Amino acid sequence: MINLGILISGRGSNMEVILKAIKRQKIPINAAVVISNNPDAKGLKIAQKMGVKTEVVESKGFSGTRWEYDQKIINVLQKYGVTEKNGLVCLAGFMRIISSEFIKKYRNRILNIHPAILPAFPGLHSQKQAVDYGVKFSGCTVHFVDDGVDTGPIILQAVVPVSDTDTEETLSKKILAKEHKIYPEAVRLFAEGRIRIMGRKTTITNQGR
Structure with missing residues (x-):
C-alpha cells in the first residue's frame, strides 16, 4: 500500500x-x-x-x-x-x-490543489483575480507539482459559477467546498494506480496497476 x-x-x-x-x-x-x-x-x-x-x-x-x-x-x-x-x-x-x-x-508523486481553473489565475490570490477579472465561472484544480507555478499536469477540475455579488471571500468558500470533493478523489485515483501521464496530459483508466 x-x-x-x-x-x-x-x-x-x-x-x-x-x-x-x-x-x-x-x-x-x-x-x-x-x-x-x-x-x-x-x-x-x-x-x-x-x-x-x-x-x-x-x-x-x-x-x-x-x-x-x-x-x-x-x-x-x-x-x-x-x-x-x-x-x-x-x-x-x-x-x-x-x-x-x-x-x-x-x-509525479506530489499533488497540489489550486483554487482556480488552471491555467487561468495561477499563483496567489486566485479568487481575487477571478472576481477582479469578472469571469463567470471559476473553480479548482488538482494537479501534479512540477518546477513551474501551478503548471503541472492536471488531474481533476471542478467548476463554480461566479455571481456579480461575489467577493473574494464568498467565492473562496464556494471553491473550497469543491476542493473538499475533488482532492480526496484525486488521491483515491492515484492510490488505485489509475492516473496515466502523457506529456502534459493525464488520463484516468478504469483499472489500476
Missing part, C-alpha cells in the same frame, strides 16, 4: 477531508504522517485526534537554502515510508515553495 505524507501550514481543511476519507476506507492508502513547517498549525491537533502521526519541521528562522530545508522534510517522509518509490506527498495549504530537487526526487 502507498504511504501518504501531507504537508500543511495552517488548519489543513483539505488534509482533514482526505484523512476522513481514508478513515472511512474510501481511499486505499496509508496515512503515514502529517508534517507542518508551523508548530502552531491547528491541523496538527486535528491529525493527532484522527490517529495520524505528526511532525514539525519549523521553517521560521531557517537560514539555509530551500533545498536544505526540503532535505529535512524528505528525511521525515522517508522515516515514515513515504518514499519516491512507494509514497505520495499532498500539499494542503503548505505555505512554502518546494525546491526543484524535491520535485525531481518525488517526480
Whole structure:
C-alpha cells in the first residue's frame, strides 16, 4: 500500500477531508504522517485526534537554502515510508515553495490543489483575480507539482459559477467546498494506480496497476 505524507501550514481543511476519507476506507492508502513547517498549525491537533502521526519541521528562522530545508522534510517522509518509490506527498495549504530537487526526487508523486481553473489565475490570490477579472465561472484544480507555478499536469477540475455579488471571500468558500470533493478523489485515483501521464496530459483508466 502507498504511504501518504501531507504537508500543511495552517488548519489543513483539505488534509482533514482526505484523512476522513481514508478513515472511512474510501481511499486505499496509508496515512503515514502529517508534517507542518508551523508548530502552531491547528491541523496538527486535528491529525493527532484522527490517529495520524505528526511532525514539525519549523521553517521560521531557517537560514539555509530551500533545498536544505526540503532535505529535512524528505528525511521525515522517508522515516515514515513515504518514499519516491512507494509514497505520495499532498500539499494542503503548505505555505512554502518546494525546491526543484524535491520535485525531481518525488517526480509525479506530489499533488497540489489550486483554487482556480488552471491555467487561468495561477499563483496567489486566485479568487481575487477571478472576481477582479469578472469571469463567470471559476473553480479548482488538482494537479501534479512540477518546477513551474501551478503548471503541472492536471488531474481533476471542478467548476463554480461566479455571481456579480461575489467577493473574494464568498467565492473562496464556494471553491473550497469543491476542493473538499475533488482532492480526496484525486488521491483515491492515484492510490488505485489509475492516473496515466502523457506529456502534459493525464488520463484516468478504469483499472489500476
